[in-house]
Amino acid sequence: MVDMNSYIALHKFGLGARQGEAQQVGSDPQAWLLAQLTDVSSTLDNYSLVSSQEGITLFYEYLNARRLENNSEQPISVASVNKKDRLAAFVADIDRIKSTELMLDDNGVRGSSLAEARNIFLDKKTKGSSTIAANKPSHTMLQQMYSNHYDEIGVRTTHAVMTPASFREALVRFWSDHFNVFSGKSLLGLVTSATMEREAIRPHVTGKFIDMLVAVESHPAMLVYLDNWISVGPNSFVGQEFGLGLNENLARETLELHTLGVDGGYTQDDIISYAKAITGWSFGNPNIQSQNMGAFIFEPLLHEPGPVTVMNKTYTGTGQDQGLEVLADLASHPSTAKFIAGKLARHFHSDNPPQSLIDRLEQAFTASQGDLLVVSSALVSAPEMWLGDFSKLRNSEEFVIAALRAFGFDTLTPSQSVFVFDAVTQIPFSYHAPDGWPKEEASWASSSILSARINLCNLLSGYVPNSIEPLAAAQELFGPILSQFTADAISAASSVEQGYTLLMTSPEFQRT
């Protein structure tokens, strides 16, 4: 049976125990957690997933195919060598992409009847958008974009379910949510959102915060989501020529949500100055630097010339360096250390963590200059984490992953992964706002979500692929924290399946 410290390591740090995993933790749970930070890679390199670059390339091929199929629109001309013509085409494209983008069809999965839903769970593909007539090249490309996105969700889910290093995976999810992007922000969002986690978050999860920050802010997913790819310096060549201007979205959220925090001491002028500094941060497309299709580019013709002042410091650098210099200072600002420390503590400890834990993490962040290996290790060794506070309600994704881990659901298809998260209202990369999924108990303890969790567990209980007796499973899983109430309820179950349902919906399983 699992002891208290192993339980905490498995459930409060990790994503929940797999059968028999308690034995692998051994006598030193802290060492077991630390090894996940140093000895393991989680870059998902071996799954042949499609890159953002490939996704964006596919998107523009799709756009061209639609234009060819649609007599009223001209295909993109790639023949023109005249720079000004190409820039004009870029400007025209921005509006056309917005005005012809397809709404992700939110009736696709939701509208399925119960019987269909069960079939989807068993083996069928979930539906994507169906607004385009079938049998056209563009339709196939559209399906491919959805299918790539689902594949990415499927792989990250299966990896989270099977990994022996689930603390590391929990950290990936923390940072991915910290830098939330939305798959529904046009089809460009669909082809880049899930890939950003793999390309910009995972490589740095135990690296330097500044490296993750730069990777994210220059990733096409973030540049699309918060509109920086179409933000133009008013005094840049394109700004002057076409009368375009700044979009402050990425600058604002970088300061408010990614680094300093809303009370971090910046002003609206700082936002505008930083927005100017990162004009020109875009990605290669058919009209601008097409040789770098889908990759990050700095485009001088979009960049606002001149120095900028952010948080009382003037940056005279030119080109991409100007923005990078601001980012470096934001990453090492005391407000950033404090903001990140508070979020980590609330994520891994509870909605109301002890101030001493926040202070400890802040100190680690500051002293190590944002070394996330040091910060994550400080979380592991923090005594506050090991006192047996189990008040944090799992969000729905964490809840589902814990259930899949506990009962060895190792072979879900991508569609099945999407389905189980949809059943509890948390499909990855589908949260629309940049502050990420709700963090607090009140958001997840709602009537409709709780009842959705019970229904999903009831469904899963019919597929539990073993014959372990439910009470024995609960004793193995919960060890010292199994309450008499829960044990009695499971003992009194009228079927083995109901016993599993009670186990998965118990307070012990909902909270960490």
Added chain:
Amino acid sequence: MACNFSFNPTRRGLLQGAAGGMALALANARIGFSAASSDQKLIVVILHGGMDGLNVVVPTFSDEYYAARPGIAIAPAGEPEGAIALTDGFGMHPAMPNLAQMYLKGEAAFLHAASAPYNQRSHFDGQDVLENGTTAAFGAQTGWLNRSIALAPALPAGLGIGSTVTLVLTGEQPIASWAAPKVEQASAETVNKVLAMYGPDPILQNALQGSIDIANIVGDLGNLGTGFEFSARAAGRIMSAPGGPAGCALAYGGWDTHANQGGASGTLADNLAQLDTALLALKEELGQQWSRTTVLVATEFGRTFNENGTGGTDHGVGGVSFLLGGAVKGRRILGDWPGLQSGQLYQNRDLLAANDLRALFKGVLRDHWGVDLGDLNNSVFPESSAIAPMENLLR
């Protein structure tokens, strides 16, 4: 009915965020039913995807309209598959006989050429502006209906329908929620055992009890109809229960008709028929309370004036909104009509948004719920004092 009124929030406490975690969670389960709940029902239906207003409330008087849409236009009233005549030369899409009937009986009015203060044609940003009540995407992280609930004197309770409560109703003010089950429901026997197991965890216990209470009110899912009618009927039942919530938001998608949208029949017609059935279902379920009900139906933008090359329409600006209910002074086309001649279109391609939807929303919130004009100008729709509430909308 087995509803306990275990939590009675004070308005100030919630506004100041003073309610603790436990109180909020309890409220989440139970706020739907309180003695303080207003009987002035307000339902907001958000149509995600951009509904093609010109083919819904059709300007059958306009030669330009028929010239611009040779393949998809709706014929004038009296012709085969023609519109249902309304007033002022407008016609209702023939897939919406129930809404047309409400209009003609004086229970529905339409605001055409209308939009939230946004004209950039992106779904994502347009929906955000429509629902957050500001003039910018991410301008607020909460929705205007939620903020109104906090500011209305009667402290109406809110109800979210759907697995994700749409932005207009999210915010500080706790709301009850109900969603159509996406998988087979656990048996009542199983749910009761789960409830008993939650004895030591009052937060989960209250949330689950709330879910059971609401499920009992909704009753047999088999007679709720299908599609959007299913959600609408459930909403109507929950709201019309004694002490039921007075504010509700529903979202319904599928309006992004870029290709093959059809005319009197086809994709758009099918979706309109669903919406029409759902609006009638709301009226049926609200029963006697319909006379004190206002329903607002809005979408993030209208669509291009001209039909495109694939028998559809692309993202535009000015769209149409519906105002219906027993409380509404209907049989009227509201607002200004900017015209459809080439010089009258926005950027020579879209129906101009001559009417700001905030004026419609403010008029309803002031006259139906008594929300203070200062609050409307500053909190519900920040910095909007230049946009006056529409007058004389309700009976």
